[in-house]
Amino acid sequence: MAAKAEPRFGRMIPAMVTPFDENRELDLDRAQALANRLVDGGSDSLIINGTTGESPTVFYPQKIELFRAIVSAVGDRVPVLANVGDNCTADTVDFAREVESLGVDGIMLVVPYYNKPPQEGLYRHFRTIAEAVDLPVILYNIPGRCVVNMEADTTLRLAHDVENIVAVKEASGNMEQIKRIIEESPDAFQVYSGDDEATFEIMKMGGAGVISTIGNVAPARMKEIVELTAAGNYDGAQAAHNALQPLMKELFVTSNPILVKEALKLVGFPVGGVRLPLVDATPEQSEHLAQVMREVGVL
Template structure:
């Protein structure tokens, strides 16, 4: 853990909204505290699961401040500042840096479809501009393009403050190549709950989790069993949670994560358009899964 400043179990926190769809600051603080108490080593704020595309910059700042106040230094707070415009990302990151967050997450630029050299130059420019550690985020399913292993490794070697990657490509050969070629101290996190165990078996250090909003203790157990090399027990923990890992993604994230929290008695409001709330059928199916895996 001494070489893992953000630990192994990191949840990408949902963003609570009130009945009017506005940022619910009291609930933000309550959720952040709940996730820390639940065993998270760090929190990612306003990532994909936090509905980053529809939380505008002033609200992002308010959100970061609220989480920092609630967490009060107990675990690191990582702010997602990534955008598909390099200049905007840098400008925003410099403002967020002053709030006292512990690190940044930056996604591969989406929609632009940059080539590998464009990805490298994008992240290089951010790394040169900021002081805080950076977690890269590779998610081709949302960004259209995949950041290849050699680009990730080039960034890891060239910039000391690029310290980790959230890998959600689903390409295990790519994960293996990054782990094999990474400089000392560079961490590979699973960006998909269901891929956590396979990635850790290949040398990954943990997960940036969605299910951690709903069952942080259970996911932490899986991660730490794997970290200890107890893969048989980790496999059992994985198999028990897998229906919920998959069930939360039967429609667009985080629709069902927010519905799961509501079912668990900790409502955090709805989602913002163009996302829509879970249907009654989706809610009923999710409830059955949660009961079957022992979360309800």
Template sequence: MEFGRLLTAMITPMTDSGAIDWPSVDAVVEHLIGTGTDSIVVAGTTGESPTLTHGEKLELIRHVVRQADGRARVIAGSGSNDTASSVQLTREAEETGADGVMLVVPYYNKPTQEGLYQHFKTVAQSTSLPVMLYNIPGRSAVNMSVDTMVRLTRDVANITSIKESSGDLVQVMELVERKREDVAVYSGMDELTVPYLSAGAVGVVSVASHVAGEEMKEMVDSFLRGSVDQAGQIQRRLIPLIQGLFMTSSPAPLKYALSLMKVCGDSVRLPIVPLHPSEKDHMHSLLRRMNKLS
């Protein structure tokens, strides 16, 4: 299991003018490593990838690889809804020293299952890096079927993991049962991490780990050592925070939370907008109850 148990889909810190805030990128990387993250996903959806240019994505991946310096693995979010562009960024990401790539289901253009298969096969075969597939029908408008995921894991050797964010536990169980044996399935939903683990997932690709990394790590570790009740208790305690982090368009709530924790600023790029005052008050209350404010 090359990527570990706790993976974080990292934000992209930005200045008030909308540029990437490189000192804050370093601060976030250090914060994540210090709170238990095994692998960092860079330039994914939580990193506002649709608003990043190709050049920004590549520079960001390269920068995080240097900053992590082997202390955490770096997974480049190189997928998009354009196969040719995904191939190009994936090849370039490999040259940066990234440890793997994550490929999201193409969004908006609603490909068929055969289209998904051909897309992922084409991109995965363009690199020697380990590939994580990312199924998120809530954002892509298409659910990658178990048949398609299983077919890909059987036909493409370097597809080694799947981030599954359908929320369908029956689908997760079927995938775990039928996939290639060495393929790792990860929960892509913080609020369902323990249920996903019970269905056979090996860990989580988390957003909440920015704020509660130690708790997320303890939850996963508790489950895996057989302390299921303890894991369930942690999961239940984290639900209000997780819901708060998605109370409006992500990653605006998360960035505001990290600004309260003095990790980085809260600037986002349009079409994401900052929280309004009542949402800020709610996030402040959540963090205070969790003792996350100094």
């Protein structure tokens, strides 16, 4: 099954890591260089300061600096999508309005974490924020981090009721749920895989593509998978997926984005370490990661 419509933000969207300097402060020059590197590698859009961008430890003033820097660097080349989601609806409304003025092309909103809201709370949270801005909105469902799963009924209500809610990043792992959202949402509403390994399967059901972790390290390889799948070349896409899958798995043997940042260092594009409470890769983790990267032809 082909995707319902050509996705406005493209098919391969890295969730970009946030570079830090030796003091774990924002490295905006490196962030701009990384954004250009990812676009040169075939990225269709960029998600800035999502989970892979260490959003929990990059606070609002630093997020603004980061968004502004990336819009300046690549905003004339690809859409720049800012993750502004938080677990307080009122704060997120205020922040989303501020971010809208920076020239970003859309925002991403994650399911509120820790609060454990009921489905009606999720619906009102997302609707309230989306209706406070004019930007297109991508929802982000990741129960492994947020505890609560946004059920298909809730996603579909939002897709049908709120004009500027245009997509969802689905990382629930529930293929029946994802299939239903694809089939019952409006034609212009897009479903993105939130898990690199599930991308091929989700796209075969009609998904738009992926908001990708491995896209930081191997953007051209991930772009090949989504383009082959979108073209209906499932044999070629399966082969490309299989060739990269060991690294997709390896990047998640510890908390993301520890090994993504280590992988960028290994390919010669260091972006600094991670902020506490995350910790940098151990020598053993780095050695095994390098082995897998060599096996799949990334190193």
